[in-house]
Amino acid sequence: MKSTILAMVGALATATLVSAAPAPEKARFDWVEYRGTDGPAAPAGQYRNPILAGFYSDPSILRVGSDYYLVTSTFSWFPGIPVFHSRDLIHWKQIGNAIDRPGQLDFGTLAMSRGVFAPAINHHNGRFYIVNTCVDCGGNFVITATNPAGPWSDPVWLKTVEGIDPSMFFDDDGRAWIVNNRAPEGEPRYSGHRAIWIEQFDPVALKMLGNAKMIVDGGIDPAAKPVWIEGPHVYKVNGTYYLMAAEGGTSVNHSEVILRADKVDGPYRPAPPSINPILTQRDLPAGRAAPISATGHADLVQLPDGRWWSVFLGTRPYAKDYYNAGRETFLLPVTWRDGWPVILDRGKPVPTLVKAPLPAAPAGTTPLTGSFTVRDDFTAPSLGREWMAMRTAPVQPAGGALSLTPGHDGLGDFGRPAFVARRQQHADATVTTALSFAPREGEMAGLAALQNDEYFLTIALTRHDGKTFVRVARRAGKQEPRDGVTVAERPIAAGPVQLRIAAHGGRYDFAVSQGKAWTTVAAGVDATNLSTATAGGFVGTMIGPFAQGLRR
Known part of the structure; x- marks a missing residue:
């Protein structure tokens, strides 16, 4: 009888601990800026290919x-x-x-x-x-x-x-x-x-x-x-x-x-x-x-x-x-x-x-070609139409920020990760974001440039061995770890950061900032893994914020 009571008390205590386990902290992205360079604007009466x-x-x-x-x-x-x-x-x-x-x-x-x-x-x-x-x-x-x-x-x-x-x-x-x-x-x-x-x-x-x-x-x-x-x-x-x-x-x-x-x-x-x-x-x-x-x-x-x-x-x-x-x-x-x-x-x-075939007519507010810079502060009630997600509906902004909850699905899991992305539209492009996130052991959040589940690059805040790092990773095939292979990482103090991916053809640079100055985490990383010639398929590179937690 005593052993039965003790077992019941132990089970109750375990259930209480499980139910009391804190939910993952959300990663808050205050804004995302995309800047792409593709030469000067077309002269009057002309247009520049591609149109999209x-x-x-x-x-x-x-x-x-x-x-x-x-x-x-x-x-x-x-x-x-x-x-x-x-x-x-x-x-x-x-x-x-x-x-x-x-x-x-x-x-x-x-x-x-x-x-x-x-x-x-x-x-x-x-x-x-x-x-x-x-x-x-x-x-x-x-x-x-x-x-x-x-x-x-x-x-x-x-x-x-x-x-x-x-x-x-x-x-x-x-x-x-x-x-x-x-x-x-x-x-x-x-x-x-x-x-x-x-x-x-x-x-x-x-x-x-x-x-x-x-x-x-x-x-x-x-x-x-x-x-x-x-x-x-x-x-x-x-x-x-x-x-x-x-x-x-x-x-x-x-x-x-x-x-x-x-x-x-x-x-x-x-x-x-x-x-x-x-x-x-x-x-x-x-x-x-x-x-x-x-x-x-x-x-x-x-x-x-x-x-x-x-x-x-x-x-x-x-x-x-x-x-x-x-x-x-x-x-x-x-x-x-x-x-x-x-x-x-x-x-x-x-x-x-x-x-040009016809007199110029007004365009939409989101540029689709040429050199441009766009910044999304996530103040609108819904995401702009340029944002998409892998296989599922993207998370909507709230309170002037994009909040992503680290889930069990990661970028390399053929699932539905917390990842909101827009197209990379230039060979020379820079994507920057402001992130607030305190990762628990094994969690990560940051920016990803992704061709598919098996081919991507990331810069993210993560935590392992009791320390928080900013980590750059690369995945180039199913034979590599689902979170990619670490290219470079460095310890980082707690607090908000800015993260940046700069694309230059087949080489990408990754940097972090906790003030006005930027620190390069990895430069000239081989990004040909994002090309169709390497990754296969019919899609293009998508870049944006992501968050992921521990695997099931």
């Missing part, structure tokens, strides 16, 4: 009257699928996110380059449509809205549509079609052998009508074994149907090709080799200065006066094929030659300065 700098890939564009709308991929970042508006094709404002509610899609523990691929936006009879693929999280779907700023509907799944990269086409007779990348009929003949298919779609009931038909097998020259035909769009111009698609993969061999037909379901005939590809940079010297590379995945838009323009993705490597900012959105005029649209003549580099 940083990780804005797979652009799809739409004109409704004098308004232009554009969407891009976000993969497993949330909120997803930014929706932009412009009146001049140059100055864009993000007006919403098509995926802005956790209940629309569940990214679970997906890798950061899974999730939503290549959205395509369309409009018909007062209704906006986005058709898209959620890779490893449901397949192909369509969402709709009466206002492109949202709210957008929950996904309607297109279960019979296999593959990726769907887009929608409305014919003059009101019939709708979905065209996308699928596997070819029968067995693929080689690695990367894909096909383009078309299938009729009911835009009212939001369902497929069957009778899918393969209209491109492999690419424009099947004998050459072309790879990764994808990102297709159909247009109707003067009674002729044009099919445009990317070909060659998303790296340096990326290109855009064009075909045409007398009927929407083909047969489609490619443009002659003197025309195709209608956009590529693969023929240019690899060692050229200030290269723009990997161009493709384009979309066309016709202006009210009949002119055509194109948006497409490209990269700006700082060395070889290394780029940390991700795939960006560019804009160029389209020239019609012998009945074919040409975005850029073969052998010509993508120009960075171009004559």
Whole structure:
């Protein structure tokens, strides 16, 4: 009896201690400043490419009257699928996110380059449509809205549509079609052998009508074994149907090709080799200065006066094929030659300065390209649309600060860490924050520059062996510790600090300040682990505040 009573008392005492354990202290970020340098502003009447700098890939564009709308991929970042508006094709404002509610899609523990691929936006009879693929999280779907700023509907799944990269086409007779990348009929003949298919779609009931038909097998020259035909769009111009698609993969061999037909379901005939590809940079010297590379995945838009323009993705490597900012959105005029649209003549580099297509119109308050400095003091009731989180909704500011609670999920855990990030939009960029945080043993909080769960750099306050340190860490693959390998660390006194990450191409500097003077913690750290060439995938570097606690 006595032993039983003692056991009960011991259990009660243990439960009391557990329940009384203090909750983790929040990390308070008073502000975050982003500064990027990308040369002088464009002269009057011109614009500078890219029009959306940083990780804005797979652009799809739409004109409704004098308004232009554009969407891009976000993969497993949330909120997803930014929706932009412009009146001049140059100055864009993000007006919403098509995926802005956790209940629309569940990214679970997906890798950061899974999730939503290549959205395509369309409009018909007062209704906006986005058709898209959620890779490893449901397949192909369509969402709709009466206002492109949202709210957008929950996904309607297109279960019979296999593959990726769907887009929608409305014919003059009101019939709708979905065209996308699928596997070819029968067995693929080689690695990367894909096909383009078309299938009729009911835009009212939001369902497929069957009778899918393969209209491109492999690419424009099947004998050459072309790879990764994808990102297709159909247009109707003067009674002729044009099919445009990317070909060659998303790296340096990326290109855009064009075909045409007398009927929407083909047969489609490619443009002659003197025309195709209608956009590529693969023929240019690899060692050229200030290269723009990997161009493709384009979309066309016709202006009210009949002119055509194109948006497409490209990269700006700082060395070889290394780029940390991700795939960006560019804009160029389209020239019609012998009945074919040409975005850029073969052998010509993508120009960075171009004559503007329309009179300048006001832009949003958050810059999207060029040299700029922006500072978020977190005084607004909600985060700006430039902020995202890994797989889940980002934490909202409160009381003029961003407060992050260290949780069990860290940056390297394929989970949902307390991490709020914005795109790195320049090869030369500096991100600074003011942090108040008293870490307990094993906790950390600071700034992270992250490509995905396995490739990142951090500067953070942390505590181990009974002392508080400022630590710089680097992770370059799953073989390394989940918190990265310590590059440098130094003891630091208690109290608020400022932390800074300065990017210079493939080298980053890390510094800390507890007053006016800055102290370098680590300089010239190898940041090529943040490049797609090293980390793989399709995203770009995201930078922002994070906090994490002890693992489960």
